Amino acid sequence: MTKYWISSETSIEIDSAEDNNVVHFSVDDKDVIVSNGQTIYEALQRQSGIGNIPALCYHPSVRPYGACRLCTVEVSEDGGKNFRFVASCLYPVKEGLVVKTNTERVRNLRKGIIELLLARCPNTKVLQELADEYGVEKPRFALGDHDCILCGLCVRACQEIIGKSAISLVNRGIYKEVAAPFYAYELGEECIGCGDCAFICPTGAIKMGENGKPELPRVKIPYAEIGAMASAAEG
Amino acid sequence: MVEQVRKLLDKRLKTPEELEKLRQSIISDKDTSRILISVCGGTGCRASGAEAVVDAFAEEIERLELQAKIEFKETGCHGFCERGPVVLIGPKKIFYQHVQPEDVPEIVAETVLQGKPIQRLLYTDPATNEEITYETDVPFYKRQTRLILGANGEIDPTDIEQYIAAGGYSALSKALFHMTPEKIISEVTDSGLRGRGGGGFPTGRKWQSCLKAKGDIKYVLCNADEGDPGAYQDRSILEGNPHSVIEGMIIGAYAIGSNNGYIYVRNEYPLAVERTIIALEQAMDYGFLGENILGSGFNFTITINKGGGAFVCGESSALIASLEGKIGEPKAKYTHMSEKGLWDKPSLLNNVKTWANVPLIVNKGTDWYSKIGTKGSKGTMIFSLVGKINNSGLVEVPMGITLREMIYDIGGGIPGGKKFKAVQTGGPSGGCIPEEYLDTPVDFDELTKLGSMMGSGGMIVMDEDNCMVDVARYFIEFLKGESCGKCVPCREGLAKMSEILNRISHGQGKPEDIEVMTDLGEILNNGALCALGRSAANPVLSTIKYFKDEYLAHINDKKCPAGVCRELIEYSIDPDKCTGCGACVRACSTNAISGEKKEPHVINQGMCIKCGACYDTCKFDAVIKG
Amino acid sequence: MDTGLDFTTIQTILESNAEKVEKLIESYISKKEQLISLLQDVQAEFNYIPQDVIIRISQRLEIPLSQVFSVATFFQAFSLKPRGRHTITVCLGTACHIKGGQRLVDKLGRDYDLKPGETTEDMRFSLETANCLGCCALGPVVVIDGKYESKVTPDKLDKILKKYE
Secondary structure (H helix, E strand, O other): OEEEEOOOOOEEEEOOOOOOOEEEEEEOOEEEEEEOOOEHHHHHHOOOOOOOOOOOOOOOOOOOOOOOOOOEEEEEOOOOOOOEEEEOOOOEOOOOOEEEOOOHHHHHHHHHHHHHHHHHOOOOHHHHHHHHHHOOOOOOOOOOOOOOOOOOHHHHHHHHHOOOOOOEEEOOHHHOEEEOHHHOOOOOOOOOOOOHHHHHOOOOOOEEOOOOOEEOOOOOOOHHHHHHHHHHHHO | OHHHHHHHHOOOOOOHHHHHHHHHHHHHHOOOOOEEEEEEOOHHHHHOOHHHHHHHHHHHHHHOOOOOOEEEEEEOOOOOHHHOOOEEEOOOOEEEOOOOHHHHHHHHHHHHHHOOOOHHHOEEOOOOOOEEOEHHHOHHHHOOOOOOOHHHHOOOOOOHHHHHHOOOOHHHHHHHHHOOHHHHHHHHHHHOOEOOOOOOOEHHHHHHHHHHOOOOOOEEEEEEOOOOOOOOHHHHHHHHOHHHHHHHHHHHHHHHOOOEEEEEEOOOOHHHHHHHHHHHHHHHHOOOOEOOHHHOOOOEEEEEEEOOOOHHHHOHHHHHHHHOOOOOOOOOOOOOOOOOOHHHOOEEEEEHHHHHHHHHHHHHOHHHHHOOEOOOOEOEEEEEEEEOOOOOEEEEEEOOOEHHHHHHHHOOOOHHHOOEEEEEEOHHHOEEEEHHHOOOEOOHHHHHHOOOOOOOOEEEEEEOOOOHHHHHHHHHHHHHHHOOOOOHHHHHHHHHHHHHHHHHHOOOOOOOHHHHHHHHHHHHHHHOOOHHHHOOOHHHHHHHHHOHHHHHHHHOOOOOOOOOOHHHOOEEEOOOOOOOOOHHHHHOOOOOEEOOOOOOOEEOOOOOOOOOHHHHHOOOOOEEEO | OOOOOOHHHHHHHHHHHHHHHHHHHHOOOOOHHHHHHHHHHHHHHHOOOOHHHHHHHHHHHOOOHHHHHHHHHHOOOOOOOOOOOEEEEEEOOHHHHHOOHHHHHHHHHHHOOOOOOOEOOOOOEEEEEEOOOOOHHHOOOEEEOOEEEOOOOHHHHHHHHOOOO
């Protein structure tokens, strides 16, 4: 009989016989047992209080994307000898895995990511809260004034939940943005005005407009140029 | 009747014996008394005017009706691009450099017909000032082991029969009829071949897991999306010897049980695309591709796919997304592509150079192959030795040669008596290696230890005139532009790094900048989604590690010691050297230079935009940069 | 979208090519995974990818318009704006960079008012930069309408460009 934790307070004792439908692994030194075929993040959503993983681009209704990297954890496949960083929203649970969700290295990484996101979107509540939690003070970089963190949830919701593809992520790198085809300001017929994109948006960057269709975040100044402009102003 | 014509035109080889018969007949039909002239027709030599030279030879041979005496061909890249157009003559390979169409009649009359070398077209060794007549004596070639590139200068890549005559497709025939898939894979594994695309993953292990993967449909892929700036060996192989890659792929497909292959090649390489298409068609005509290859019952086809121009598509998961017609965003690779790759089917992806090694290993055997190289890295590696170096071009050497041998023995050192500063290896994911490590043997593991990497074999030499902050800034700008923008560390982190480096090179660096960049480097290393992001900080971290003084000079003293960062330098005119010729005045696009004729001129600093045109134009070294 | 050409001109170009476009798209009906190749073919035909053609591709290949648009904006090879009569590509690969490739781009900006990704007002030149054209031993390299020029200096560039009207 082995003790497995199903939440931070509750544990059960079961005989850990081999069973293809479940996997046993450890999270922050607690042994857990979950059903197979899930990712680490999914599995821990159901084990309340075990592990401490933030995430911004994850939503249970759409396929994981692995863009925000906040859910990064350390995992070891060799019983705790060697650890590496993986995105827990994409990494499948495996028998015998050792997962550390809140080590100093992990917290430092998340802190850095939050600092970068806060520099992009300094006025976003969800990021300000994360910054407080992880001890990020003022970002050490030039600040932008965006709301959109390019998590892609709106695009995935439109496609996977609604079955439409009214919007997509266009361009690449620092010029990436959420847009309708040809950057149309008014969304066309493909948009049915369901508002799912606005609902799922973690930062409130998409709002529903008066015409019953969402208003996408408008990129007034390409974010890429902000740094250059700030340094030109300083000089 | 139609059937008979079809049969006559049908070149498909139906058995391995037919292949051998064809090979023998090509070799015996060849008139060995003819003198061979081969002109390099790679992109490099074409850029220097090789096409006009090819035309001139064709005309001259026709004019003098020498077709029976001369065998003339345009081959792939010989590697010594900087000396192009390059022409080789006769069995002993007289080596002519910088050949122009005007030289052609003389070459034919003197060298081809009378065997007399023409002095002015010969290569002069910059080290000894000695003129060298034969290719094999040129130091650039002497120290090389050209296993992969060797055939480039010998065969016309648009003629499959020349490849066959040189022993081509005999490895395929051996693999299909004398080896089991398991045997092929164990040969590849035992040879110690590691992926030549950058990562250096053991090739045999990749093949093994693809063989074991479940599924009826499997794909064989060739990564020819050679995006590393400063590296062009893949281009050169596809241009010069595309069949070696195709043969490797067919063998790989047979070994893992795949019937479909793709070559993903950069659109920026039009000649490579063209020659690969021709090669694929010819391989199809001769029965090396298609159904029932050489009568073995094995079927395999290859489709060529042109990339859309995105560096990140060289990353395997992004390459696959792009092959599927999607944007080239990488995905997490927690399930290996040997299980779930292209269209979620088991896929075997190797680099151009890796594929080109395969026929060699099959033909010559593991024992022979594994004797070349170091303990952990077997075989040869092709480097593009470029930048501030006398002999620049493609260099194929056994693994384990030292950086010093590469740069000084093969490369002939730094031009203009300048001082060596660093060598950058591994492209944007690599790092800059300073002089103190020049005796390091070059292989996968040693370069990684130095904070750089093998990458796809770019080796860019820098001298005292190159600013390491500028080099780091260049790579970060490059990567910022090439990041797909999916994950936060790469998209935002590189933008911030570029912001800081731009500030530093503008003289607005802050004391904490180095620390902030080191922090960003760690976020990229640990947090980014794909290999591009995870290695993106290497150019910055390696220059901070080895050239911290240069950063400090920019940040604290607002000086660029190498005189590169434009905001930190000033151009002025040395009145003692200035002859007042006025050349700089004409070169200056902002009218910032003035002065009386034949009197020393002056630069108006307020109007100077520091473009350096005056500095380049002045023949008297009177313009001072500093 | 500012195309730089007036509406009727574009309309005429498109109509005269409508058949060609249809044929081209037709040949990709059964292989819509080769969207990137199709866009390359369109670009080779028009020198850019017209909006109408993107819409047509989306309809015929049954790929959501937003996805075709994503692909067309992701890859550097595609231009959604008409390009000039001649395309200048300046290589900014590492070897060309350390030998002064950027100075050629600076010069074009200064003397021809031409920035990367843009076209001169008279539609004479469009400027592209490439990350490496693989002629590293001959840098800085510039390609004009497919013709390679090696060891180019700002001065030499002027002379070369005179040949293109």
